[in-house]
Amino acid sequence: MGKSNFTLNFALGLQTAGKKVVVLDLDLSTANINILMGGTSRYSLADIFRKQKNIWEVLEKGAAGIEYIAGGLEIEDLLEFDKHSLTFFWSQIQELQSYADFILLDTGAGISKELVDFILASDETILVTTPEPTAIADSYAVLKTIFQTAKNSNPKFRLVVNRAQTYGEAVETSRALKSASNKFLKIELNTLGFMMEDLYVRKSVKLQTPFFNAFPNCEASKNIKQIVNSFIPENSLNSSTAPKGIRGFIEKLMIRGKISQGEK
Ligand SMILES: Nc1ncnc2c1ncn2[C@@H]1O[C@H](COP(=O)(O)OP(=O)(O)OP(=O)(O)O)[C@@H](O)[C@H]1O
Numbered sequence: 007m008g009k010s011n012f013t014l015n016f017a018l019g020l021q022t023a024g025k026k027v028v029v030l031d032l033d034l035s036t037a038n039i040n041i042l043m044g045g046t047s048r049y050s051l052a053d054i055f056r057k058q059k060n061i062w063e064v065l066e067k068g069a070a071g072i073e074y075i076a077g078g079l080e081i082e083d084l085l086e087f088d089k090h091s092l093t094f095f096w097s098q099i100q101e102l103q104s105y106a107d108f109i110l111l112d113t114g115a116g117i118s119k120e121l122v123d124f125i126l127a128s129d130e131t132i133l134v135t136t137p138e139p140t141a142i143a144d145s146y147a148v149l150k151t152i153f154q155t156a157k158n159s160n161p162k163f164r165l166v167v168n169r170a171q172t173y174g175e176a177v178e179t180s181r182a183l184k185s186a187s188n189k190f191l192k193i194e195l196n197t198l199g200f201m202m203e204d205l206y207v208r209k210s211v212k213l214q215t216p217f218f219n220a221f222p223n224c225e226a227s228k229n230i231k232q233i234v235n236s237f238i239p240e241n242s243l244n245s246s247t248a249p250k251g252i253r254g255f256i257e258k259l260m261i262r263g264k265i266s267q268g269e270k
């Protein structure tokens with residue numbers, strides 16, 4: 007559907023706009039962030055647990071200049087670690103607080119209980135869908151699961167429609183999802199932007215170079231720039247609406263308790 011490509015190129019767009027970005031790869035499926043950048047990573051998130059590496063040792067700089075931590079750990083894996091390892095893990099992740107303006111988590115397809123916790127703890131989730139009815143139905147199912155679990159919290163979601171053939175199709179897709187969410191889930195789903203179907207996306211994947219760098223003038227790159235432009239002003243607002251950051255994220259995860267207290 008384009009989640010990993012979106013995450014990486016959006017990260018590059020934010021970086022170009024002067025923001026410090028770190029990408030955490032929570033996706034173990036085929037198209038990993040490091041593959042998309044043409045790199046191989048020495049370490050991964052899992053090494054924070056398994057080899058007691060600190061965050062600066064596992065943070066890699068990709069060819070595109072994006073700093074990231076490779077996958078190697080599924081969210082569900084967090085349940086297998088004892089409290090001591092988890093505390094160390096979160097303390098390391100917290101180091102990113104003063105280092106990065108934005109921490110982007112790339113997730114795999116589908117939705118697990120653990121992913122719901124991550125989503126509810128995040129400042130914002132960007133839902134990437136395509137115009138196919140099956141993708142729209144999957145996206146709706148994700149929203150339904152989250153909002154039924156959320157109860158008292160009010161998670162922030164915004165939509166990116168990817169792989170639309172025309173802008174009309176993108177608008178129609180976002181309208182369909184927005185209206186279903188409004189009618190059945192009673193939520194207001196805003197759209198962050200669109201990414202058109204663009205041959206250069208596939209080309210860049212084959213080249214293992216993000217399209218934002220390899221083909222800065224292709225339509226998808228222009229779309230990313232527009233998305234960055236609408237994303238940044240909102241995230242530079244006053245403190246009452248400013249993101250709570252990784253510390254707040256970790257605290258919320260701790261409060262939800264399911265991951266952090268997965269003692270065995
Ligand atoms: N805008 C686009 N235009 C053309 N092709 C695209 C576009 N977005 C994604 N693709 C194609 O879809 C493929 C999968 O994209 P990507 O790996 O980003 O999806 P994903 O959602 O991360 O998948 P997974 O769920 O497996 O992690 C890309 O390799 C590319 O060929």
Ligand SMILES: [Mg+2]
Nearest residue numbers: 009010033037
């Ligand atoms: Mg992916």
